[in-house]
Amino acid sequence: MGQLIVNGLALGSIYALVALGLLLIFNTVQIVNFAQGQLLMLGAFIGISCAVTHELPVAAAWAITMVAMALVGIVFMVLVYFPLRGRPAFLVILTTIAMGIVLENLALIIWGPLPVSLPSPIHGPPLRFAGVVISMHQLFIFCTLAVILLLQFLLLTKTRFGILMQATAQDLHTARLVGISVNRTIAVAFAFGAVLSGIAGLLVAPIFLAEPTMGGSLGLKGFVVSVIGGFGNLPGAVIGGLFLGLIETFGARYISSNFRDAYAFIVMIAVLIAWPRGLFGEKSSEKV
Amino acid sequence: MLKIDNLHVSYGHIEVLKGISFSVEMGEIVALIGGNGAGKTTTLSTISGLVRPTSGTIAWKGENIQNAAVEAIVGSGLAHCPEGRRIFPGLTVLENLITGTAARPQRKREVDEDLALVFDLFPRLKERLKQGGWSLSGGEQQMLAIGRALMGRPSLLMLDEPSLGLAPIVIEQVFDRILELNKRTGLGVLLVEQNSAMALEIASRAFVLETGVITLSGPSAVLADDPRIREAYLGG
Ligand SMILES: Nc1ncnc2c1ncn2[C@@H]1O[C@H](COP(=O)(O)OP(=O)(O)O)[C@@H](O)[C@H]1O
Ligand SMILES: [Mg+2]
Helix, strand or coil, rough: CHHHHHHHHHHHHHHHHHHHHHHHHHHHCCCCCHHHHHHHHHHHHHHHHHHHHCHHHHHHHHHHHHHHHHHHHHHHHHHHHHHHHHCHHHHHHHHHHHHHHHHHHHHHHHHHHCCCCCCCCCCCEEEEEECEECCHHHHHHHHHHHHHHHHHHHHHHHHHHHHHHHHHHHHHHHHHHHCCHHHHHHHHHHHHHHHHCCCCCCCCHHCCCEHHHHHHHHHHHHEEEEECCCCCCHHHHHHHHHHHHHHHHHHHCCCCHHHHHHHHHHHHHHHHCCCCCCCCCCCCHHHC | EEEEEEEEEECCEEEEEEEEEEEEECCCCEEEEEECCCCHHHHHHHCCCCCCCCCCHHHHHEEEEECHHHHHHHCCCCEEEECCCCCCCCHHHHHHHHHHHCCCCCHHHHHHHHHHHHHHHHHHHHHHCCCHHHHCCCHHHHHHHHHHHHHHCCCCEECCCCCCCCCHHHHHHHHHHHHHHHHHHCEEEEEECCCCCCHHCCCEEEEECCCEEEEEEEEEHHHHHCCHHHHHCCCC
C-alpha cells in the first residue's frame, strides 16, 4: 500500500511537470499545445544522445538538454504561434498537433524506433522505511518537482519580469499598451514550457524506456491532469497530476493493468461530471 | 510636441479615421470629444502604435512614430490610459504599478520617486498596496490605471474616457488630480471624453470628432458656448 503510494506519486510528479509546461504556455497565449508530449520525448532523446551516445556525465546531459529545450521552445513559438497569431485558436491547436507528428517522425529518423534507456543522474541504495522502498530516482523526481515549483513561484511573483509575464497572461492587449515587450514574455513562456517538458522526459526515460512514440499518451495525460485541476490553475494541475499517478498505480494493481491508460480519461470524465470546471477551477483572475 | 497630420485609419475595408489633424503642445491639456463610435479610441490606439494608419504622420518630439513599436513609443514618454481602465485583475496594486515601468529605464531611485508621486496623488492606492486589482472599486481602478500610466514617466498622458461608469463625485476627484498633476509636473494631457462638460472645464483647447472627421476645434471656453456642442455633447 505504502509502496503503491510512493510509485503513484513519482509517476504523478511527471504528469504534473507536463501539465505545468502546458499551462505556462496556455496561460500566456491561450493555446493548448498538443505537442507537449513530443517535446517531452525530444528532451528524453537529447539527454540520451548526450549521456549514452556521447558518454557525457548525466549532469552535463541534463544541462545541455535544458538549454536545447529552451531553444526548441522558442523555435516552436516562431514556427507555430507567430505565423498564426490572431487566427482562430483551433487552427493554432491543430498546428500543434501536426507539429507533434513532425517531431515524432523526426525522432524516428534520427534515433530509430528502438526503445533506449537513460541513466538517472543520481545513484545509491534506495531508502527503506516501514517496508516501503523509495529509489534514489524517485526521491530525485520529488525533489525536482519541489524545486521547480519553488523556482516558478519565485520567478512569477517575486521578480519584475515575472510580474510582466503575469500581466501578459492576464491581458495581452493591455500588456502591450502599457509598454511590455510581449514577444519577450511570450518567448520566455514557450522556452520555460518546453524546458519543463524536457525535464519530464529526462525523468521518465530512466523508468520507462524512451521511444519516439512515447510522447502521445504522456502529453494527453498532461492535458487531462490540467483539466482535472481546473484548466489554468497551477497548484490544481500539480494536485491533479499526483492524483492521476495514484489512480493509475492503484488501478493497475487492484483492477487491471490492461486499462492503465484508460483510467486517466475515466477519472477526467468523472471529475468533470461532478465538478464541471475541474477540482480547482474558478476565478479566471488567478490564472498564473 | 505631438502633431497628427492627415491621419487615415481603416479596419479592413472600413475607414474609421478620415484624415484627421491636430496637435498637443508641451504641458497642455487638450480634449478630444466625440460620441460613441466616432473613432476616439482608434485615434489613441494609433498614436500608441497598437493600430497602424493607412496614411498620414504622427510626429512626437520631432520624430515620426507612426511605424514605431509600441514599447518604444511608451518608452519615449507617451502613456496611454485605456478605455475601461483595464487594470490587471490578478496582480496587486503595487504589481500593477510595476507593469507601468516596463518600457522605461530601470533606475531604482527614479522609480521610487514616481511611486511616491503616485501615492501622493492617490493616497487610496497606498492603503490598498497589497490588494488584488479585482477587488478595487471603479474609482480606485481608474486611479490605479492613471497611476500605472504615470509610472512610465510620461511627458504626455492620453486618457480614454476616464469618467466612464464613475459617480459624478468620483469623476470630479479624478479630474482634480489630473489638473493638479498638469500644474505640478507640466504633464501634457490628451483627454478623450463623450460627456464633455468637465473635460472642457479643464482643457485649454478641444477638438470634436464625428465619424472619423474633426468637425470643430478651438479654445474650450469658446466650444463650451457653441450651441452645436451644447446640444450634442453637453445635454442641451
Ligand atoms: N478592432 C476593430 N475592428 C473593427 N472595427 C473596429 C475596431 N475597433 C473599433 N472599430 C469600429 O471603428 C469605429 C470607431 O471605434 P472607436 O475608435 O472605438 O470609437 P470611440 O472610441 O469614439 O467610441 C466604430 O465604428 C467601431 O465599431
Ligand atoms: Mg472609445
